[in-house]
Amino acid sequence: MSTVAFTQHSSIGLFGHSGNSSMDEMRGIIDKESDRFALPVTFQKTKDSINSIIDVFRKRCEPNWDGYDAEPVSIEACKEAAKFLQKLPSTIPLPEIIAEPDGDIGLEWHVNNRNLFVIGFAGKEILSYSGLFGKGSKASGTEYFTDSIPHVIIENIRRVLAHH
Amino acid sequence: MDEDDIRPSDGSLRWRALIPNREGKTSVFRISGLSEQQVWSIAEEKVIPIRNKRLVGRADLLAAVVYNRNLNFSPDVDAASRHADIIEWPDEKEKRRLIAMDLASEAKVIRR
Numbered sequence: 001m002s003t004v005a006f007t008q009h010s011s012i013g014l015f016g017h018s019g020n021s022s023m024d025e026m027r028g029i030i031d032k033e034s035d036r037f038a039l040p041v042t043f044q045k046t047k048d049s050i051n052s053i054i055d056v057f058r059k060r061c062e063p064n065w066d067g068y069d070a071e072p073v074s075i076e077a078c079k080e081a082a083k084f085l086q087k088l089p090s091t092i093p094l095p096e097i098i099a100e101p102d103g104d105i106g107l108e109w110h111v112n113n114r115n116l117f118v119i120g121f122a123g124k125e126i127l128s129y130s131g132l133f134g135k136g137s138k139a140s141g142t143e144y145f146t147d148s149i150p151h152v153i154i155e156n157i158r159r160v161l162a163h164h
Numbered sequence: 165m166d167e168d169d170i171r172p173s174d175g176s177l178r179w180r181a182l183i184p185n186r187e188g189k190t191s192v193f194r195i196s197g198l199s200e201q202q203v204w205s206i207a208e209e210k211v212i213p214i215r216n217k218r219l220v221g222r223a224d225l226l227a228a229v230v231y232n233r234n235l236n237f238s239p240d241v242d243a244a245s246r247h248a249d250i251i252e253w254p255d256e257k258e259k260r261r262l263i264a265m266d267l268a269s270e271a272k273v274i275r276r
Binding site: 113 | 171173185217258259
């Protein structure tokens, strides 16, 4: 038996409404943090990533943004993901920013479809992570995230990037 | 769903497309024995009107791939509809995501 899942392209409502105060809040984070970075190039990349979080928030802040009853992305999730990016070592490439159907913000390092690592942020100081590292190796779990990035997260990011 | 469900860099399916909804179900259709035209007809008749979105493609998965991840199918009562849900996903979000990543790596994307 074969199964099929139909993949669709949103033709309407791609850009949802967003609260200006939330946007201002996110932009405020960027402006506030800009002074803390010693290397302008490093900061610029991080700033671009945080801007990507804002873009994702703007597009996914309404319920049912995926047509499958997805929850809106929360500002708390965005702020936590932005905080994570600010703490990410500059030697690690910046990830792709995605929205998850439960309203979390996801950071994804994708080498190919068998080598990828994803961290989900809900704004509750707990990260959920999932990774495929080749054909047989997998990892998933949760970690607290407050002031510093857990070591296991850094290890897993480096592990997936080693497959480049 | 939107254009992000197909990865632009390599045309592969993004795992997010397979994540179950709040009820723990991922909607699929059985296409065994159908012609290509019949498969696309299902999309036209049963998916597009409900989703109100423009169809750009589909992702095919073998049922065995789903069963091998300890998931199951719940077919609709009306078997003629060919609709089913993938069910019995783990409770933990990170495990659901991992299985969706694994399934997506096995899926074949077919653009319309």
